[in-house]
Amino acid sequence: MTRTFLTVAATALLLTACGSGEPGEAGDQVTVVTGFYPLEYAAQRVVGDVPGVRVETLASPGVDAHDLELTPRQVASVQDADLVVYSAGLQAAVDTAVTDQAPARSLDVASVVDLLEDDHDEHEDDEESHEGHDHGGVDPHFWLDPQRYALAGDAIADELATVDPDNAAAYRANAEQFSADLRDLDTEFTDALSSCSQDTLVTTHEAFGYLAERYGFKQVGITGITPDSEPSPARMAEITDAVKQLDVTAVYAQSTLGRDLADVISSETGTQVLVLDPIESITDSSAGTDYLEVMRANLESLRQGQGCA
Numbered sequence: 001m002t003r004t005f006l007t008v009a010a011t012a013l014l015l016t017a018c019g020s021g022e023p024g025e026a027g028d029q030v031t032v033v034t035g036f037y038p039l040e041y042a043a044q045r046v047v048g049d050v051p052g053v054r055v056e057t058l059a060s061p062g063v064d065a066h067d068l069e070l071t072p073r074q075v076a077s078v079q080d081a082d083l084v085v086y087s088a089g090l091q092a093a094v095d096t097a098v099t100d101q102a103p104a105r106s107l108d109v110a111s112v113v114d115l116l117e118d119d120h121d122e123h124e125d126d127e128e129s130h131e132g133h134d135h136g137g138v139d140p141h142f143w144l145d146p147q148r149y150a151l152a153g154d155a156i157a158d159e160l161a162t163v164d165p166d167n168a169a170a171y172r173a174n175a176e177q178f179s180a181d182l183r184d185l186d187t188e189f190t191d192a193l194s195s196c197s198q199d200t201l202v203t204t205h206e207a208f209g210y211l212a213e214r215y216g217f218k219q220v221g222i223t224g225i226t227p228d229s230e231p232s233p234a235r236m237a238e239i240t241d242a243v244k245q246l247d248v249t250a251v252y253a254q255s256t257l258g259r260d261l262a263d264v265i266s267s268e269t270g271t272q273v274l275v276l277d278p279i280e281s282i283t284d285s286s287a288g289t290d291y292l293e294v295m296r297a298n299l300e301s302l303r304q305g306q307g308c309a
């Protein structure tokens with residue numbers, strides 16, 4: 001937290017140096033601040049090569065998006081943004097900053113993508129797993145359903161068209177291309193996963209509820225919606241039993257790093273460990289350089305792990 005104190009002085013300078021001008025005037029910069037990678041990528045796709053628009057993201061790559069803390073400089077960037085794109089309930093610090101700093105415009109993507117109820121078993125509720133992670137009883141991981149993710153792109157285009165009306169047509173065209181790419185991805189998933197021998201999807205971080213619903217799987221999560229919660233020995237035994245009874249042949253870790261929980265299940269049941277990335281950020285260990293590439297790597301894991309013809 002040393003960094004927090006060091007940035008205070010810098011923030012004071014920044015606040016005087018970069019007051020955001022009125023967007024839409026010649027030479028002015030439009031700044032879009034997003035909460036985490038999938039919102040950043042959607043915003044970048046919608047902005048495309050429209051000049052003078054900067055897209056920033058608050059969550060650093062590799063840092064758990066659920067646990068984000070904001071520096072004073074980042075709080076100032078929320079205040080100064082022309083548009084803040086966030087998803088209420090995923091990042092409490094961003095929700096608070098939007099409420100307190102009242103940026104010129106903000107888009108809560110959770111309000112446009114039809115979030116599903118967070119339907120955990122009771123194992124989530126008897127632990128302290130929700131400490132500091134109030135996600136309002138809904139599952140925030142909507143971007144893992146390409147159809148819902150496209151709705152986010154459309155909503156970002158609508159907001160940008162209001163912020164910067166001179167470029168409204170470009171934003172809408174870019175959002176349409178983004179939608180088209182996601183429709184292609186959705187078709188690939190539907191085709192590749194139409195005939196699988198296993199419909200139970202055993203994941204560590206329970207981030208794949210939307211993907212499971214869209215493509216006909218039943219998700220069993222080891223740790224729950226927030227990845228840092230520690231499963232009880234009883235929960236681990238329950239999952240091990242389910243894996244054996246259901247003839248599950250693969251369990252999914254969320255990255256090539258930190259796959260210890262999946263490894264525990266694997267060593268007790270003889271299943272293989274594959275990577276299913278929730279794409280909360282892109283890092284050097286990601287199986288691709290953007291959302292579309294990592295989703296296609298996820299599809300290969302699913303084909304292999306779920307026994308799809």
Ligand SMILES: [Zn+2]
Binds near residue numbers: 066205207
């Ligand atoms: Zn998550």
